Structure formats: C-alpha cells, structure tokens
Amino acid sequence: MLYREVGQYKTSYAADQALLPILQDKIGIAVLLLIAFVGVPLTASDFTLNSVLIPILIFSLAATGLNLLTGYTGLLSLGTGGFMGVGAYACYKLMTLFPHVNIIVFILFSGFFAAAVGIVFGLPSLRIKGFYLAVATLAAQFFLSWCFIRVPWLYNYNISASIEVPTKMLFGIAVTGPTATSVTRYLVVLAIVAVLTLLAANLVRGRTGRTWMAVRDMDLAAELIGIRLYQTKLLSFAVSSFYCGVAGAMLVFLYLGNAEPSSFDINQSFLILFMVIIGGLGSLLGSFLGATLIWGLPILLRHVPTYFGLSIESAKVDQSTFMILGALIIFFLIVEPHGLARLWQIGKQKLRVWPFPY
Amino acid sequence: MMHLLYSIFVDPFVQMGAAPDLLVQTLWDGLVSGVLYALIALGFVLIFKASGVFNFAQGIMVVFAALTLVGLAEHGVPAYVALALTIVVMLVLAVGVERLILRPLVDQPEIILFMATFGLTYFLIGLGELIFGGDPKVMIAGQLGLPSGSYRITMAGGYVQLQKIDIAAAIIASLMVAGLGILFNRTRIGRALRAVADSHRAALSVGISLEQIWVIVWFAAGVVALATGIMWGARSDVSFALETIALKALPVLILGGFTSIPGAIVGGLLVSVRQKVGEFYWGSLVGGGIESWFAYVIALVFLLFRPQGLFGERIIERL
Numbered sequence: 001m002l003y004r005e006v007g008q009y010k011t012s013y014a015a016d017q018a019l020l021p022i023l024q025d026k027i028g029i030a031v032l033l034l035i036a037f038v039g040v041p042l043t044a045s046d047f048t049l050n051s052v053l054i055p056i057l058i059f060s061l062a063a064t065g066l067n068l069l070t071g072y073t074g075l076l077s078l079g080t081g082g083f084m085g086v087g088a089y090a091c092y093k094l095m096t097l098f099p100h101v102n103i104i105v106f107i108l109f110s111g112f113f114a115a116a117v118g119i120v121f122g123l124p125s126l127r128i129k130g131f132y133l134a135v136a137t138l139a140a141q142f143f144l145s146w147c148f149i150r151v152p153w154l155y156n157y158n159i160s161a162s163i164e165v166p167t168k169m170l171f172g173i174a175v176t177g178p179t180a181t182s183v184t185r186y187l188v189v190l191a192i193v194a195v196l197t198l199l200a201a202n203l204v205r206g207r208t209g210r211t212w213m214a215v216r217d218m219d220l221a222a223e224l225i226g227i228r229l230y231q232t233k234l235l236s237f238a239v240s241s242f243y244c245g246v247a248g249a250m251l252v253f254l255y256l257g258n259a260e261p262s263s264f265d266i267n268q269s270f271l272i273l274f275m276v277i278i279g280g281l282g283s284l285l286g287s288f289l290g291a292t293l294i295w296g297l298p299i300l301l302r303h304v305p306t307y308f309g310l311s312i313e314s315a316k317v318d319q320s321t322f323m324i325l326g327a328l329i330i331f332f333l334i335v336e337p338h339g340l341a342r343l344w345q346i347g348k349q350k351l352r353v354w355p356f357p358y
Numbered sequence: 359m360m361h362l363l364y365s366i367f368v369d370p371f372v373q374m375g376a377a378p379d380l381l382v383q384t385l386w387d388g389l390v391s392g393v394l395y396a397l398i399a400l401g402f403v404l405i406f407k408a409s410g411v412f413n414f415a416q417g418i419m420v421v422f423a424a425l426t427l428v429g430l431a432e433h434g435v436p437a438y439v440a441l442a443l444t445i446v447v448m449l450v451l452a453v454g455v456e457r458l459i460l461r462p463l464v465d466q467p468e469i470i471l472f473m474a475t476f477g478l479t480y481f482l483i484g485l486g487e488l489i490f491g492g493d494p495k496v497m498i499a500g501q502l503g504l505p506s507g508s509y510r511i512t513m514a515g516g517y518v519q520l521q522k523i524d525i526a527a528a529i530i531a532s533l534m535v536a537g538l539g540i541l542f543n544r545t546r547i548g549r550a551l552r553a554v555a556d557s558h559r560a561a562l563s564v565g566i567s568l569e570q571i572w573v574i575v576w577f578a579a580g581v582v583a584l585a586t587g588i589m590w591g592a593r594s595d596v597s598f599a600l601e602t603i604a605l606k607a608l609p610v611l612i613l614g615g616f617t618s619i620p621g622a623i624v625g626g627l628l629v630s631v632r633q634k635v636g637e638f639y640w641g642s643l644v645g646g647g648i649e650s651w652f653a654y655v656i657a658l659v660f661l662l663f664r665p666q667g668l669f670g671e672r673i674i675e676r677l
Binding site for chain 2: 076124127128130131132135136138139142143145146266270273274277281316319320321322323324325326327328329330333334337
C-alpha cells in the first residue's frame with residue numbers, strides 16, 4: 001500500500017535510470033538524512049555519538065570500500081586494516097609536513113596514498129584468485145603492520161610509537177583533538193561518509209561498476225567481451241583502498257584521537273570483512289547494516305544485563321560476548337547467507353505486494 | 359650503496375662460513391618449528407580436502423584441545439585419562455560442527471563457510487576463556503611421557519643443541535602423517551574421503567554419507583590439533599596467543615598447495631627454515647622482526663610462478 005511504484009510513470013530514459021527512481025525511496029532517504037544531520041545532533045547523548053554513531057559511520061565507510069573490492073569485483077581481501085593504516089599515517093605525515101592546510105583536505109587526500117599502496121598489493125590479482133589472493137593481501141597486511149611499528153619516520157620518532165592528533169580548526173571550530181565536541185566530529189564524519197557513499201552508489205551503477213560485476217561473475221567471459229581484466233581489478237583495488245584509507249584517517253583523527261599500530265592489525269581486517277559478509281556482499285546498504293550489527297551487538301550485549309538489574313563481572317561479559325557474537329555470525333550465515341541487505345530486499349517486496357501474499 | 363650491497367649479498371655468507379655451528383643451529387631451529395607449522399597445515403589440508411572449507415578455526419582448535427587437556431589434568435585426572443577424555447571432547451566438537459554448521463550450510467559458496475569457521479573461532483575463544491580462564495598454563499609434558507632435556511653435539515669449534523622434545527615432535531608428526539597417508543590411500547573411508555573432496559554431490563549420489571565423512575575429517579583435524587597443542591605447549595606454554603599460529607601456517611599452505619599432505623610437511627619445513635635463516639642473517643638490515651611477514655613474501659613470490667603450490671593439483675578453468 002504505502003510502498004508501491006504504481007502510477008509513477010517515467011517519461012525519459014534518465015528518469016528511469018535515476019539513483020532513486022521511486023518517490024517513496026526519495027522521501028525515505030530525505031527523511032533519513034534529515035534525521036542524521038539535524039535530529040541526531042540535537043538529541044543524541046555524548047555516549048551515543050562517541051561510542052556508537054561515529055565508529056559505526058567510519059566502519060561503514062571502510063566496509064563500503066571492502067565491499068567494492070570483495071562484493072562487486074569478487075576479490076577477497078584481508079588487508080583492509082593495513083590500507084586503513086596507510087590512510088591514517090599518510091594523513092598524519094601530511095599534517096606535520098604542511099600544518100596550515102585544512103585537515104579535511106588531508107583526510108580525503110590520504111585516501112590517494114592508500115590507493116597507491118592498494119594498487120601495488122593488488123598486482124598479484126591477475127595471476128591468482130580466491131583464497132590465494134586472500135593470502136597475498138594478508139602479506140600486505142603483515143608487511144604494513146610491521147612498517148607501522150618499525151619505521152619510526154611514520155610516527156615522527158615519537159617514543160611511544162603512537163601518533164597523537166593535535167587540535168585542528170575548521171571555520172574557527174575545533175574539529176580534531178581533545179577539545180573538539182562529539183557533535184562537531186559526528187557532523188564531519190557524517191558529511192564525508194554521505195558524500196563518499198553517494199559517489200560509490202553512482203560508481204557501481206555506472207560503467208565502472210558494471211565492468212567490476214562482469215569480472216566478478218565470470219572473468220573469462222568478461223575478458224572475451226573486451227573488458228581489460230588487469231585495469232579493472234587494479235582500479236577496484238585503488239578505489240577500495242581509497243575508501244579504506246579515508247576511513248582509517250577518520251578513525252584516528254575523528255574517533256580514536258591517537259593511533260597505535262595495533263589499531264590497524266589483522267583483527268581490524270577481519271572485523272571489516274565480517275561487516276561486509278553479514279551485511280551483504282555486493283550491496284552498499286549491506287555495508288551500513290553490517291557495520292551497525294557488528295559494532296552495535298557487543299555494546300548491546302554489554303548493556304542489556306544491567307537493564308535487568310543483573311550484575312556480571314566484566315571479564316565474564318567479554319567472554320560471553322565473544323561466544324554470542326560467534327554463534328550469531330553462524331546463525332546469520334545459516335538463516336540468510338546473502339546478508340542483511342537481502343532481508344531488507346525481501347521486506348521491501350513484501351511491502352510492495354501487501355496485503356496480498358504475492 | 360656498496361656497503362648495503364655488501365651487507366645483503368656478501369656478509370651473511372661470510373658469517374655462515376665463519377661459524378658453521380651457528381648455521382646448523384639456525385637450520386635445526388627452523389626445521390623443528392617447521393614441524394609444528396606442518397602439523398597445523400596438516401589440520402587445514404585435511405578439512406580443505408574433504409569438505410572444501412578453509413578452516414580458520416584450526417588455530418583455536420589447537421588452543422582449545424591443549425587447554426582441555428591441561429584443565430582436566432589440573433582437576434586431578436590422570437594424564438592418560440585426560441588425554442583420552444580430550445579426544446572424546448574433540449569428537450563431540452566434530453559432531454557439533456557437522457550438525458550445527460556444516461549441515462545447514464551445505465552447498466553454500468566457500469566464502470560463507472570460511473566466515474562460519476570464523477564464527478566458530480570466536481565461539482571457541484569465548485568458551486575456552488569462560489571455562490579455563492585466560493591465563494597461560496603449563497603443558498603436562500612430563501606426565502604424558504614426553505622427554506625433556508637436550509643433546510649437545512660438538513662440531514666445528516662449537517656445539518649444536520638439540521632439544522629432545524623437538525625430536526619427539528618430529529617422530530610423532532611423521533607417524534601421524536604416515537597414519538593419515540594410509541587412511542587416505544589404503545582404506546575404504548579414505549576412498550570415500552577423496553570422493554567427497556572431488557565432488558560432494560557425486561559422492562552423495564553413490565551412497566557416501568556426507569555427514570559421516572565430515573565428522574571423521576573434523577575429528578581427525580581435532581586429533582591433529584591436539585597433537586600440535588601438546589607439542590607447542592611443551593615448548594612454550596598453553597595460552598590464547600597460540601591462536602595466531604593459524605595465520606602463520608597460511609604461507610605453508612600456499613607453498614605446499616591446499617590439497618596435498620606431503621605438501622603441507624615440505625612447505626612447513628621450507629617456510630620455517632627460510633624464515634629463521636632470513637631473520638638471523640638478514641633481519642638486522644631492516645630492524646628485525648621480519649619473521650611476521652617474510653614467509654608471506656616468500657609465498658607471494660612463489661605464487662606468481664607456480665600458483666598451485668609445490669604439490670597441489672593444477673585446476674584448469676574452462677568457460
């Protein structure tokens with residue numbers, strides 16, 4: 001009833017191919033953006049912004065990056081954490097070399113460094129596929145992690161081997177560093193994520209995305225119809241690493257405040273891969289849903305017992321969180337191997353035909 | 359520049375020539391830790407061969423098996439009884455994995471199964487810490503009749519130290535490989551296993567029970583994990599840090615090929631020896647710690663020339 005495209009006639013090809021062809025989608029996205037940009041900053045508490053929404057948005061962006069590579073081009077990567085680290089350290093070095101340039105410029109620009117590194121480690125992708133490629137990207141992950149520890153130039157010879165984020169201003173308001181309010185940081189993160197997601201949505205439905213998907217579905221066939229495999233795969237690596245790099249820079253500058261090499265280790269890569277798989281391979285919406293679930297679940301598990309007046313020692317909670325998270329991952333994979341995004345699609349179809357069964 | 363070239367291409371070999379005892383010791387250290395890598399890789403290969411699942415949980419299975427053994431022994435169970443009980447626990451785990459993970463997920467793409475073993479890893483980490491606590495424990499090597507101490511061999515103006523436990527590990531590993539080789543190549547179960555590995559649908563249609571095969575394979579991998587846990591635990595101690603050794607075994611798999619048992623062994627030895635030698639003679643050039651990624655770089659270079667591994671079957675793709 002509510003969600004039905006009946007009566008919405010398209011009179012031009014462009015209107016038919018629009019990003020959001022149905023009126024209800026347009027309204028839905030507009031309302032969502034309005035809530036995110038206006039409603040949330042006015043109402044949400046510091047805790048919600050700081051430990052829930054900001055990290056979810058940042059991880060969504062990283063998951064989007066990995067989804068472009070794994071979900072759309074079919075190349076499994078376990079080096080996401082490393083590429084995020086490249087973004088973060090590039091941003092830090094740029095900032096110390098040119099302290100007067102706007103920090104937002106550097107956060108976006110650091111993605112290009114990650115993209116360059118991504119291309120280098122994507123080079124084996126023409127010869128090897130599947131798990132073998134995953135191992136090749138693991139090599140990237142371990143090598144980059146090692147660099148973050150052993151190359152002191154990257155963290156300006158800081159004794160604690162970590163990078164610390166100084167206060168930076170944007171239009172006279174502190175954006176990074178300890179004095180920046182969580183609302184400011186939230187809005188900056190949200191703006192960057194929104195713009196980059198729009199870019200990704202347009203990228204995947206255009207020529208680039210179609211060649212990626214052709215390569216994913218069958219690379220030999222794609223080659224036969226004239227797609228250059230090497231360029232396509234490397235472009236995918238580059239764009240994916242760009243997104244991961246920006247996410248990494250934001251993670252350090254707008255969320256953590258300081259970074260240690262362990263922030264970008266192999267576990268980070270696995271976490272992002274989880275988000276992509278649980279959310280749905282080959283779906284941008286899935287990246288957001290996956291990040292929300294994987295990041296939100298442990299927080300929820302930690303807070304649910306206190307609502308019921310139960311007090312459990314925190315070590316026990318952590319261990320049970322691990323167990324429940326593991327069990328839930330298996331549960332979701334069994335119930336819906338195509339991810340949460342698929343559930344949303346099914347729900348949408350149900351809404352469309354309601355009140356009839358089909 | 360000349361100095362750098364010298365320190366890369368000349369100096370390490372001069373060092374090797376000057377102190378052959380150190381070289382032999384390094385090679386030996388490499389070989390013995392290679393046995394352990396090979397054991398882990400063996401667990402991977404077993405499961406990959408028979409169910410096409412890349413089992414990320416092998417590392418945590420090692421920890422879990424070792425912890426169960428030590429935990430039981432701590433509660434006063436005699437060592438050999440504890441060993442038998444742990445094997446029963448691994449059987450229960452295998453049945454549980456088959457019932458709750460593999461059966462509902464049959465015929466799903468590889469990556470989904472791979473992720474499921476990730477879920478299993480998280481679950482086992484949580485369960486292990488909940489039951490046994492997160493502190494490192496000491497392996498009951500002595501009670502299990504494993505030797506301790508070492509032999510000392512004098513040679514070329516120095517001596518080489520051989521730990522008895524390492525020799526025992528090598529012997530047990532080779533026995534295990536021989537046993538698995540017989541199981542795979544000479545028995546009815548082995549033939550069924552290979553059939554399932556080739557195509558589980560075809561195997562199903564000629565009346566091979568997939569469920570049974572999966573339980574057998576996961577149980578075998580569990581026993582291999584237990585052996586690995588005992589050996590590794592006897593060298594250091596049993597803690598959750600062991601979990602990451604699963605990742606160290608990956609380059610071994612690449613070198614050996616995902617489907618080959620001898621490949622796992624040879625790959626394990628090769629990777630580990632090169633890693634140790636590389637670290638010892640060239641590591642100082644780049645600030646040390648190259649052990650963490652050197653094996654991967656070897657594997658990567660190797661992949662470019664021989665993607666199917668040393669012994670892996672070549673898979674030809676057709677359109």
